[in-house]
Amino acid sequence: NAGVTQTPKFQVLKTGQSMTLQCAQDMNHNSMYWYRQDPGMGLRLIYYSASEGTTDKGEVPNGYNVSRLNKREFSLRLESAAPSQTSVYFCASSGGDRPSQPQHFGDGTRLSIL
Amino acid sequence: SQKIEQNSEALNIQEGKTATLTCNYTNYSPAYLQWYRQDPGRGPVFLLLIRENEKEKRKERLKVTFDTTLKQSLFHITASQPADSATYLCALISGSGYSTLTFGKGTMLLVSP
Numbered sequence: 566n567a568g569v570t571q572t573p574k575f576q577v578l579k580t581g582q583s584m585t586l587q588c589a590q591d592m593n594h595n596s597m598y599w600y601r602q603d604p605g606m607g608l609r610l611i612y613y614s615a616s617e618g619t620t621d622k623g624e625v626p627n628g629y630n631v632s633r634l635n636k637r638e639f640s641l642r643l644e645s646a647a648p649s650q651t652s653v654y655f656c657a658s659s660g661g662d663r664p665s666q667p668q669h670f671g672d673g674t675r676l677s678i679l
Numbered sequence: 680s681q682k683i684e685q686n687s688e689a690l691n692i693q694e695g696k697t698a699t700l701t702c703n704y705t706n707y708s709p710a711y712l713q714w715y716r717q718d719p720g721r722g723p724v725f726l727l728l729i730r731e732n733e734k735e736k737r738k739e740r741l742k743v744t745f746d747t748t749l750k751q752s753l754f755h756i757t758a759s760q761p762a763d764s765a766t767y768l769c770a771l772i773s774g775s776g777y778s779t780l781t782f783g784k785g786t787m788l789l790v791s792p
Contacts, residue, residue, distance in 0.1 A: 569722070605687075605784065606784065607784035609782075610780070623779060665711040665730075668780065670724070672720070672722050673722055
């Protein structure tokens with residue numbers, strides 16, 4: 566029972582390079598989320614998809630794009646990476662049609678941008 | 680502005696004692712409050728959810744209280760064990776429309792044998 570799977574686990578990029586972080590869930594959840602976690606800042610929402618076919622901005626969307634490829638998969642793209650985007654990125658999913666449902670997280674992608 | 684505050688200092692307690700973690704919020708009217716556990720190098724794991732009309736929720740050794748007048752939630756772990764050592768995050772959902780979770784920064788709990 567995999568839950569939420571994120572790839573890659575670690576990545577180092579140079580400034581200006583592009584990268585897509587992948588996320589897949591096998592729980593048949595409607596909603597999916599991308600967060601970043603920085604020391605002293607906590608988890609901050611980048612983008613979310615309440616259901617297949619929809620995406621919305623979160624608190625810190627600048628510099629990112631997302632694609633809800635299908636119900637299972639939600640990818641996060643950095644078009645031109647910047648050092649300020651060095652962070653740990655978490656994908657999460659939740660079931661039902663209410664935001665109160667518990668979120669299930671992957672184990673993160675640790676991204677360093679030099 | 681909206682704020683969720685959790686103790687930034689780690690809480691150190693001895694095995695067997697009750698750990699109490701605090702989550703305070705301002706300028707929110709949360710409909711739900713959730714608590715998560717996060718271990719180093721891992722994603723957060725959901726523990727408990729409490730609704731605004733509930734005063735208290737229990738699950739095994741865990742207890743959460745929610746006081747909308749004080750704008751505070753307390754998270755208790757009774758008979759704490761070294762395996763309870765982790766960072767604990769609170770998260771709020773506002774009541775209007777489709778809202779997303781807003782997380783506090785978390786408090787690290789260290790339980791020593």
